Amino acid sequence: MGVELPKNFLEFEDVRKEGFLRMKKLKEEGRSVVGTFCQYTPSELIDAAGLCEVGLCGRSAEAIPSAERDLPGNLCPLIKASYGHVLDKTCPYAFFSDLVMGETTCDGKKKMYEMLGRLKPMHVIHLPNVPDTERSLLYWRMEIEAFKEKLEESFDLKISEEAIRRAIRRGNRERRLMARLYELGRYDPPAITGLEMRSIMDGSQFIFDKEERFRKTEAKIEECEAEYRAGRGPYSGKRRPLRILISGAGLGGTEDKIIGAIERAGAAVVCYEGCCGISSRRRLIDESPDKDPILAIAEKYLEVPCAVMSPNERRMEQVRSTIDEWRIDGVISVNLHSCNPFGIEARNIGKSCEEKGVPHMKLETDFYPNDREQLKTRIEAFLELLESRKRGGKRK
Missing domain, CATH: 3.40.50.11890 (Rossmann fold)
Structure with missing residues (x-):
């Protein structure tokens, strides 16, 4: 053809x-x-x-x-x-x-x-x-x-219903793998950089053979774990980096000037929160044989904690639990210009961070490079604040 x-x-x-x-x-x-x-x-x-x-x-x-x-x-x-x-x-x-x-x-x-x-x-x-x-x-x-x-x-x-059930099992297998990828950031120091985490996550979707996708993703996770155990992780031999949680959506056009800037300054992006965050990977679709598979799919996807949901306490719970589990030093909310739902909800994210005693900063940007230096300056100032707090023992 x-x-x-x-x-x-x-x-x-x-x-x-x-x-x-x-x-x-x-x-x-x-x-x-x-x-x-x-x-x-x-x-x-x-x-x-x-x-x-x-x-x-x-x-x-x-x-x-x-x-x-x-x-x-x-x-x-x-x-x-x-x-x-x-x-x-x-x-x-x-x-x-x-x-x-x-x-x-x-x-x-x-x-x-x-x-x-x-x-x-x-x-x-x-x-x-x-x-x-x-x-x-x-x-x-x-x-x-x-x-x-x-x-x-x-x-x-x-x-067919059976084809849907098989697809649900494959989808859950992929979610478990991607959850493992995020969990590499739980290591202290992290076993992967935030940029590499994003690269694997994004790149895997363009491997259209599912089994090949699973093999390559699993192999990369195991490679990161092996390198970490051998003392060759990305932060091995260095002072423990600050642990940053990135919150928000639409990060694809902003990765280098935000995530790259954070990691070039010596901090580590250890997890992501939002629609594509860790909670969406951990929530599996019910595979029970007596469960209507369409209903099971509906239940899972309705739980995606997007900012368009209102009220959206599930997302705030996700932020608080991720701060604890990943031992976060600071949270950075990334908001695209004119994205009002996420822009408004960043305030609630800030309140959740305040409850946990963790500093929060909101950055607003677009896909153009004009604000690169401004963002770099703000990020470095925020990291200096976190370092000062860490030296003062205000956060574990």
Whole structure:
């Protein structure tokens, strides 16, 4: 089957070209691709249908100018970058997606998806914003059932209950692996850097053979543990670094200027909190044979502690428990410009940190490099504060 590349393919850098060629090979093998944006995506249904799932969130500023021809300039950079890459055909994963799946986690995304639907086949799953209620779960189960029907209709297939149960087991296996990856940060000193943790987490989603993904992730975790035991971990032989928890979402376009700056200054990012944080990895889907698998999926995904949920005490509990378990010295909330739910909720994160006696700092940024030095200065000042507190014995 002949599969065409975009006309501007030769203009892309090597990494982007490799992505296009990898996806082109998959398509030529007859695989179909579903592009997704969020942790609320019920991935088990995509897996059960035998389809490839790939993340489409924008992570760079390069596509934002194109997006701003259609979208407001003061919109969240993640939304603009995601749309711009589809518009410009510069993302290999969006370019080859046969169906794009969105979710109503914020008003900006909802309206962007209306426009994206003119560029790609689109399905939007509607999220209830009140957690832990019987009505929310009933509605959410119906939405997940509707997504299953959309997959069956779009790809002319039938998703069996047994296939869903197998996919649930695979999904739980992956969650356990990713929880182990985060738990490398519990070591003292940590057995992995925060940047490497993110790199493994992000890179694994582009290994489309699940068994290969599991093997490579497990091998990397075991390598980190072995290096640590041999005294060759990333912080071996050094003074114990400050232990930082990163809170927030949409970190992909900010990693180097925030996480990189923290670690270049000598501190260690030991865990992440938020939609993709440790709690989402530890919460498994019920595999009981007498449990309705669609209901089990609905129950799990309704527990994702996104800032769009209100009230959202589960997220505050997650922050407090992570501070204790990972022995956190300081928490940094990262908020993208115009992301109001996370921006507002950072205040509650700060109150939870105050309860635990741990300093908290909020950073607001976008995908452009203009504020790199300003962020560096603020981060270094915050770390100096933490060092001073540590010397004074105010935090274990």
